[in-house]
Amino acid sequence: MNKPPLSVQLRRRSRRFRFLLSTLIVLGLVWLAGFVWYVESIPTTVDNPDQRTDAIVVLTGGSERLSEGRRLLARGLAKKLFISGVYRGVEVDELLSVGKSDPRLIACCVVLGHVAENTRGNAMETAVWVNEQGYKSLRIVTANYHMRRSLLEFKSLMPGVDIIANPVFPDTVRIEDWWRYPGSTALIASEFNKYLFAGLRNSILQWLPGGNHPSLQTPDASEPDQNDYSASNNKTG
Secondary structure (H helix, E strand, O other): OOOOOOOHHHHHHHHHHHHHHHHHHHHHHHHHHHHHHHHHOOOOOOOOOOOOEEEEEEEEOOOHHHHHHHHHHHHHOOOOEEEEOOOOHHHHHHHHHOOOHHHHHHHHHEEEEEOOOHHHHHHHHHHHHHHHHOOOOOEEEEEEHHHHHHHHHHHHHOOOEEEEEEEEOOOOOOOOOOOHHHHHHHHHHHHHHHHHHHHHHHHHHHHHHOOOOOHHOOOOOOOOOOOOOOOOOOOOO
């Protein structure tokens, strides 16, 4: 078969290149619009700061989160403080320090989860614990830029649980004028990409057999291995 003239081949290549370039530009603009929306949606205040819940859940990742969780528990806004994704390190030592917390409050009301390694893991670990306790409401404590993805993951696994967002506001992350700070811009952009991926993954899971891990939501689900979901204090109540 004879090849078309070189001029025809070049025109075809040019059309393909223009189509590819146009597609990339459109996708880039869509991503940019979504990113701006995401930045604008980052919470700047705490809604319902005085509403009680069954438990407070802190996602490890910063001392501000632990301090806020302790403060909320001391105010009596929940019966239990569950700290998800705990590693045996500085944060835990600081949390359990008698100088920073009432040891009686720690002994009765703080539970440490040691399984989660990421936000999805935080949601799964918490969902198992919440199901065991029979709780119906939670207050989630995490960084403001991380809150939207956290709520996405938690609500996908616990649709019947009332969840209140309680963001903390790290001084090192600039939200209002993020474009002036490359570090903040990169962090928020990374979080936005993870949010998009989590939303896509959860949508796909809904179409698969078994759905989005519904066993974590059902009262008759088999109990997990307690060695996997260990805690510093696993008393119920």
